Amino acid sequence: MNTDFYLVRHAKKEKGIEDVAISAEGMLQAQRTARHFRNRQINKIVSSPLKRAKQTAQLLAEATKTTISEDIRLRERANWGDLPGQTFEEFVEMWERCTRDRDLSPPAGDSARKAGERLSACLFELSVEHPQDSIIIVTHGGLITDFLVNVMTEDELRKWHPNFIVEQSNLVAECSITRVNCKEGIFKLVDLANVAHLL
Numbered sequence: 001m002n003t004d005f006y007l008v009r010h011a012k013k014e015k016g017i018e019d020v021a022i023s024a025e026g027m028l029q030a031q032r033t034a035r036h037f038r039n040r041q042i043n044k045i046v047s048s049p050l051k052r053a054k055q056t057a058q059l060l061a062e063a064t065k066t067t068i069s070e071d072i073r074l075r076e077r078a079n080w081g082d083l084p085g086q087t088f089e090e091f092v093e094m095w096e097r098c099t100r101d102r103d104l105s106p107p108a109g110d111s112a113r114k115a116g117e118r119l120s121a122c123l124f125e126l127s128v129e130h131p132q133d134s135i136i137i138v139t140h141g142g143l144i145t146d147f148l149v150n151v152m153t154e155d156e157l158r159k160w161h162p163n164f165i166v167e168q169s170n171l172v173a174e175c176s177i178t179r180v181n182c183k184e185g186i187f188k189l190v191d192l193a194n195v196a197h198l199l
Contacts, residue, residue, distance in 0.1 A: 001185075003127040004134045006042075007178040008033060008060070009141045009193075010052040017088075018081030022055045029175040029198055030056045034063035036177075036197035042066050043133035046126065048074035048140060056175070057138040064136075073118040076140035078109025095142070099169055102149070116146035120187070123147075127182040141172035144193075148178075151187045160192040 011026030011033070022030060033056070042064040047057035049070045061068045077098070080091040083106075098104050102112040110118070119139070126135055145168040148157060157164035161171060172178065176193040 001127055001131040002181065002183045003123075003130055003132065004190075005123055005126075005180045005182065006037075006134070006136045007144050007147075007180060008056065008136055008138050009144060009172050009174055009176050009178075010048070010050075010056045010138060012174040013052040018079065019051045022052050026052070026056075026174065027059075030059040032198050033175045033177070034059040037136065038063040040064070041134055042136055043130060044069070044126070045136045045138065046071050046074065046122070047138040048076070048143075050075055050079070050140075053138045053140065057136075060136055060138065066136075071122055073122045074137065074139040074143065076109075077112060077115035077142050077146060078106045082108035096169065099142075102146075112142075112146045113150060115143055116148075116150035119143050119147040120151060123180070123182055123187070124185060127185070141174075141176075142169065144172050144178055145169070148189065148192075152189060156189065160189065 011022040011030040014020040014023045037060055045057050045061050045066050045068045047053045047068050047070050049072055057068045080088055094106050098106050098112055105111045172193045173195055176195045178193050179190040181188045181190055
């Protein structure tokens with residue numbers, strides 16, 4: 001059982017509240033990412049149910065001739081618009097508070113620890129069902145770092161970025177690719193938030 005996962009953050013989204021689409025710039029990012037994967041053997045694509053992720057996944061699926069399935073566990077920890085009347089500034093402050101205190105649950109959404117556990121469970125199940133496969137996961141930046149902080153030691157994460165824990169909210173850019181290998185239930189970080197394909 002040795003599954004490769006490419007964790008792709010969705011493309012840049014439109015400015016707005018709730019479930020917004022990707023922007024014109026995001027469309028270009030997603031097209032470049034699709035070209036990157038076009039000649040690679042991809043067995044499956046799984047996407048967050050949010051529009052920005054599904055639109056990104058669609059372009060990757062067309063390039064790799066792969067079907068997409070959705071998994072609600074791939075949604076973000078919390079989204080602006082989940083809490084009625086919340087300003088963007090209030091959302092960011094709540095997000096950062098929950099990042100610092102990983103067991104703090106926001107009024108709408110999951111704690112950082114619980115969100116990371118969702119992604120772990122999803123990847124583990126896929127690794128059991130698809131041993132030896134290569135799978136693209138289209139999800140969200142916060143969820144990727146929530147997962148990594150759960151499954152990697154701080155020393156391991158510092159090898160990738162000296163201030164990983166403090167700066168995690170800024171480390172996973174839109175359409176970056178984080179590669180993770182799962183072998184017999186153990187996750188190994190192979191590459192973090194690579195954007196070389198976008199340059």
